Amino acid sequence: DGGITQSPKYLFRKEGQNVTLSCEQNLNHDAMYWYRQDPGQGLRLIYYSQIVNDFQKGDIAEGYSVSREKKESFPLTVTSAQKNPTAFYLCASTRKNTEAFFGQGTRLTVV
Amino acid sequence: QKEVEQNSGPLSVPEGAIASLNCTYSDRGSQSFFWYRQYSGKSPELIMFIYSNGDKEDGRFTAQLNKASQYVSLLIRDSQPSDSATYLCAVNRAGGSYIPTFGRGTSLIVHP
Numbered sequence: 001d002g003g004i005t006q007s008p009k010y011l012f013r014k015e016g017q018n019v020t021l022s023c024e025q026n027l028n029h030d031a032m033y034w035y036r037q038d039p040g041q042g043l044r045l046i047y048y049s050q051i052v053n054d055f056q057k058g059d060i061a062e063g064y065s066v067s068r069e070k071k072e073s074f075p076l077t078v079t080s081a082q083k084n085p086t087a088f089y090l091c092a093s094t095r096k097n098t099e100a101f102f103g104q105g106t107r108l109t110v111v
Numbered sequence: 112q113k114e115v116e117q118n119s120g121p122l123s124v125p126e127g128a129i130a131s132l133n134c135t136y137s138d139r140g141s142q143s144f145f146w147y148r149q150y151s152g153k154s155p156e157l158i159m160f161i162y163s164n165g166d167k168e169d170g171r172f173t174a175q176l177n178k179a180s181q182y183v184s185l186l187i188r189d190s191q192p193s194d195s196a197t198y199l200c201a202v203n204r205a206g207g208s209y210i211p212t213f214g215r216g217t218s219l220i221v222h223p
Binding site: 031033035040041042043045048050058088090092094096097098099100102103104105107 | 115117119142143145147152153154155156157160199201203208209210211212213214215216
């Protein structure tokens with residue numbers, strides 16, 4: 001079955017540590033997105049990519065980095081520059097101007 | 112002004128009633144509109160999409176779009192306790208990128 005797989009489901013980060021969240025899709029979608037969700041909040045766009053080897057900053061890109069070396073993969077790195085990284089992270093993909101398909105999310109906690 | 116605005120609620124309705132959820136958006140060029148349901152701790156799932164002015168019905172759900180007023184709504188008929196969730200309104204930004212942009216969501220509670 002086609003879909004989006006995020007891993008891990010839960011992730012713990014120590015102060016000053018970089019961590020990478022994985023996102024893989026087999027839907028053959030060109031566009032992929034990373035969103036952050038805080039309690040009681042909507043989804044805020046971190047980065048997006050509409051084609052391999054190209055990506056753009058979203059509304060809250062500071063402290064995050066991404067790569068898009070393959071169509072299927074769009075990993076997100078939360079760097080030590082992100083001072084408040086505890087949140088629920090969602091990866092999504094779309095065909096052009098259609099609905100977003102989501103992975104199951106990664107819950108990141110700073111310990 | 113936020114691009115997509117929703118009342119955060121909670122909206123509380125009795126079982127069997129109609130729940131009405133509302134959303135406004137700021138980009139007049141937006142073309143695609145979506146409603147997602149999100150249960151606590153889970154990822155959003157698509158409920159309805161609408162592209163044209165008017166109503167679109169699917170089972171107990173009706174989406175309504177008024178582009179002149181920049182207004183989208185979702186009606187849930189015969190509400191069930193299992194409908195209790197957060198409902199996210201999303202708009203694909205115009206300008207060729209079609210980036211899904213979300214409101215903060217409305218929490219719906221259906222009580223028996």
